[in-house]
Amino acid sequence: MPSREALLRIIEIHSQVAQLGLDLAGVMSLSVHGTLELVAADGAAIELAEGDDLVYRAVSGAASHQLGVRVRREGSLSGACLRQALPLICDDTETDDRVDQAACRRVGLRSMIVLPLLHQGTPVGVLKAFSASPARFGRPEEEVLSLMSKVLGAAMYWATRYGRDDLFHRATHDDMTGLANRSLFMDRLRHATAEVERGDPPIAVLLLDMDGLKHINDTLGHAAGDAAIIEFSRRLAAATRESDTVARLGGDEFAVLLTRTGSATTLEATLERIHAAIEGPFTYADRTLPLCASLGTARCPEDWRDATALMECADMRMYEAKRARKGCGSGSRLP
Secondary structure (H helix, E strand, C coil), X not given: CCCHHHHHHHHHHHHHHHHHCCCHHHHHHHHHHHHHHHCCCCEEEEEEEECXXXXXXXXXXXXXXXXXXXXXXXXXHHHHXXXXXXXXXXXXXXXXXXXCHHHHHHCCCCEEEEEEEEECCEEEEEEEEEECCCCCCCHHHHHHHHHHHHHHHHHHHHHCCCCHHHHHXXXXXXXXXXXXXXXXXXXXXXXXXXXXXXXXXXXXXXXXXXXXXXXXXXXXXXHHHHHHHHHHHHHHHHCCCCCCEEEEEECCEEEEEECCCCCHHHHHHHXXXXXXXXXXXXXXXXXXXXXXXXXXXXXXXXXXXXXXXXHHHHHHHHHHXXXXXXXXXXCCXXX
C-alpha cells in the first residue's frame, strides 16, 4: 500500500484537478509535477498517442525540454505500455531491448516506469517517470502512480466526453483563445526546423508579450484582462496566414511560427504588418483601453537551427524590445 503521505498528496492533487475542471492541459501539467514529487523522479511526462507516434504533451523536471517531442510507438517502452495497457518498468535502459537506447542516452535516462492512460476504456497515452539512476522504480512506485493515472484518466474522460477528437484538441489548444498551446507550438516548431534541415525554405519564430495587461487586471479586474487577451489573440490570428501557427504560450505570452519567410526584407515587412495589426485601442464596458505588445524574432537557419535555441533567441530579443519601449502604445524597432 502507498504511504499515508503519498495518499494524502494524491487526494490533494485530485482536489486540484477537480478545481481545474475541463482544462485538460492544466490537469496534465499538474499531474506530471505531482508525479515528480510522489516518486522522487528526475523527470515526468505525459505522452499522448497521435497516429504512429507518441507526443510529449506535458512535462516536468528533466523532461522540461521535451515538450512537443515525438517518439515512435514501435521500439519504445511507452509504445509497449500503450499496446499492452499495463504498467511497465525498465530497471536499466542499457540492457533493456524494449527501449530506444539512443534516445535514452540523449536525455541521461537510465530507468523508468510507464503507466497507461485510459480514455473510455481505450489507452490513449502514458504517464511516465524516469531517473538518471538504474533500478529507481519498483512495486511501491507502481502502486502510487497507478492511483495517479486513474485520477488523470477520470479527468480526461470528463474533459473530453464529446469524443476522442476533442481529447487532442483540448490537449493542444488554449481554452480561452482557441489558439495552439505551447505543446502544439513546440511540436510544429521542431518539425519545421527538421524540414529546413532537409532543404525547405527558412522559417522564423515571433514571440510577443502583451504590454500593460497587469495594469488592466489591477484597475478593472481580470474580466477586462481576459477581454484584452481574447481581442489580442483575435487580431494576431487575423494578421497571419493559415500556414503559420499562432499560439498562446501562457498568460500574456504569444508566439507565431512563420513558414516560408522569404528574404530578410520580406520578413521585416511581415513583422511590421503584424505589429501594426495588433496595436491600437479596443473598447471594453464603454471604456477605451490600449492594446500593444513587445516583439522578438529569431530565424532558422540564419540565427539557430535548434527549436529550443530559436525560442531562447527570440525571447531575449523580445525583452530587449520591451526594455526599449517607453510605454504601451509607443513605437519600438522590431528586432
